[in-house]
Amino acid sequence: MNTSEYPIDDDNNDELFEHHSFIADKGQTPLRIDKYLMNRIENATRNKIQAAAKDGSIYVNGTPVKSNYKVKPFDEIKVLLEHPPYEYLLTPEDIPLDIVYEDDELLVVNKPAGMVVHPGHGNYSGTLINALIYHFDNLPNNSSNRPGLVHRIDKDTSGLLVIAKTEQTMTHLSKQFFDKTSEREYVALVWGNVEEDRGTIEGHIGRHPKNRLQNTVFEGDDIDKGKPAVTHYKVIERLGYVTLVSCKLETGRTHQIRVHMKYIGHTLFNDERYGGDQILKGTTFSKYKQFVENCFKILPRQALHAKTLGFVHPKTGKQLQFDSPIPEDMQQCIEKWRNYAKHVD
Template structure:
């Protein structure tokens, strides 16, 4: 899909463009409100229909109603009344768990559920809102996001380094780009991963049919997306799931989630990639109830950014930080551990 940004009509003063793209050539006719459900983050069908009613959905520069059927090569723009995130950076007094801080940087342990930066559907309560309340003049990264050297997904918990100076931003960003930083995640993945360790390589890019997902491009399409490498190692086998360590060599959006799904081991309760369904196990009602209980205990993808290492931008010292696996994930691991133990005894 190509990005497409035409001039806004004069009467769009109260509307702000959030999304623009061109429909794929193989797209079958489909109502635009249904089509956009796969392309607009955090948007319900009601919200999309309201945008259409307010004249906020354009196809080929013409406003359309929500029952418009999309066709191949249609150029779509979606406008909402809220401005994009960069116009909404307001400091908010939100508690953050600071693991380490000095005059150059800080390391934060982000809880699951906290969005890192504002975006459509998440205009407040983000880590950036908390940071700009606490610190003045944070340096912008290449995407104009104050302090952010890297990011982790909303429902992933764990460690992030934040730059407080331009020097730290440049130095740390270069380490991430040159793959000299260390990032280790712990995940619960569906299925028994047979190999003790391995590496997943495959370009990652936007899924052609679902813009909210990323996917691995191989074969004839291997020139699409961006190179991505994930190294994994089994920590513990828990029957129908596996506790695994994943080390990132690159940092693509949803990288671990996409790579683990690609090798047939979708992350446990990863709703966006289908992990909220029972992917492995038995058909017994009792087992189904057990898994449902696990989903309730851990109502998010089972992924935690556990270890972070980098060279300090001024002292040159290599610093490594480690966090405990959060309680929701620990409880889920315990449940699977007990289940696996009982299975062995039967």
């Protein structure tokens, strides 16, 4: 998905802004455009899409279409609206930050689960960036015009992020992440018994061709549709029908751990987007079903925490290492599985 802050002029010279842009795949079967866009735009309802079509805001190959238009292979689809995308309209918000470390060059924050890192479709306020620009002036923009942001983690993933305060620090830290010299370790609870004590997952990751809200691993002739991704994992504890694992990232693709663990048959526990909010392993006993549903209530998100972060300080040249405790919701869920595993053969 592309968003653009550049205005587009239509025939009436009214200023319109491109919010979303897609090109239909060559294998696209005829599908109503409202259904097509629901699979591709996060938090979009069919009513909103139909309203946008009624207003003449959905264009295919340069022409406005109705919501019953059937998408065909290679169609160029754009959603154009009269205001700039909200993600470019940054508003400072007085949201408390859990700052683990701070100096003149950078800060390290511990992001709670549920907080979006930067504004995007459906999440225009309450993000980490809204908090950062309230607490800090003149943060440098990254290549996507996002103040201070060197890297990101998903909304429902908790854990550590480094924020740059100066242009030089942004450049230096971004290069470390690009060169794969930064250290990032995550802790995840995944479905199933991970048999190997440790291993490496290599698989090119790209946007899922049928569900644009997911990423997937591409193999064989399709390998060029994804970007190289490498995850090293190690078993921390086996808990019966789930396993607690440590994952170290060599690359930083979107949803990398979530996609790679699903790829090897161990979807993250309660990862709704990738099917982990279903009972994927275990018995058919109704008592077990109730137990898992209780775990889902305790941990209403994917079981993933960015636990450690290491990098070289841009000014001092010293290696910095930070560690954050597993948050309470995830810890409680692990404890429940630990107790359950003791009573199961």
